[in-house]
Amino acid sequence: MKKLIIALIAIIVLIFAYNQYKEYQRFHPDNFNYKSSENIDLEYYNQDVVYSYFEAVQALNGFANMQWNVNEINVKSPEDDDESTTFVVNEYRKKLAKVKYYEAKLEASKQLKDEGLTNDLIKLKLEGNNTKPDSNAIFKSKIKSMYAANPKVRLGEKSAFIYEVQKLLVKKGFDLELDGVYHTITRNAIIEFEKKRNLFPDGNLDVLTLDALLD
Incomplete structure (x- = not known):
């Protein structure tokens, strides 16, 4: 009987440890944080956009980690739908949209540079100038x-x-x-x-x- 109790306790401890590990993995920065794209143009003609992109990524990750550590709200997969949680999730989505906005610009520029375009031509193309780029x-x-x-x-x-x-x-x-x-x-x-x-x-x-x- 004693051996059975010890075995049950060991199983419970293992299950608890496993769940804690999964929870740690789930919210560890390497797994939880938004990772900046590797397919962006770091030499973009407007360097303010590059700076704003990385600043937005940092703000997004900081917000997500703070909400989990302080309020225990998982902004990616919320368990509750109360007013405060909904507000936090919407704020996260706004910050994510900002990241995606800058990311799309920088990825588009990277693709155009891979096709041989210069910063001047990319600026002309991406800023929606009515003048068609000279072939x-x-x-x-x-x-x-x-x-x-x-x-x-x-x-x-x-x-x-x-x-x-x-x-x-x-x-x-x-x-x-x-x-x-x-x-x-x-x-x-x-x-x-x-x-x-x-x-x-x-x-x-x-x-x-x-x-x-x-x-």
């Missing part, structure tokens, strides 16, 4: 982004960027095969182009040569 300006922005990702072009290298450079050279009157390979013929065409534009004729693609090609 040529968008194209130039994408080419410059491709260059920035790999500014050192080597002889024999093949890439989409070199293919676009060859297209630009053809538009300037050079007879080239569009194969995306940085052959000697492509390098020589760049040298001739640099001579015509009074640039240093080394056949290397630099910012000045690229700007002249995009002109």
Whole structure:
């Protein structure tokens, strides 16, 4: 009988400890806090938005933790529906909406930058300016982004960027095969182009040569 009682007590203690652990896990900051998105543009053209986003996340988490620790209200899954709980939950939702508002802006900007747009073009697009972004300006922005990702072009290298450079050279009157390979013929065409534009004729693609090609 004594062994049975001890076994029952042990089971009760284990159940209690498990429930306490689950409760701890449920409201531990690593599990309970809202986590900021990893897919946002930290170099957003308006840095006030970036600051406001992280400030809003901190305010949201601080509010949620305070309500649990002080008032024992779970703002995510409230157990009661009394007036005070409803008010707290609505306040949490307002703060969450603010976070989502900033987050949507920064995620949209990140996606546009992944597509090659610059901060200036993103500002024009996201602020709802009636002036439609110039497709040529968008194209130039994408080419410059491709260059920035790999500014050192080597002889024999093949890439989409070199293919676009060859297209630009053809538009300037050079007879080239569009194969995306940085052959000697492509390098020589760049040298001739640099001579015509009074640039240093080394056949290397630099910012000045690229700007002249995009002109």
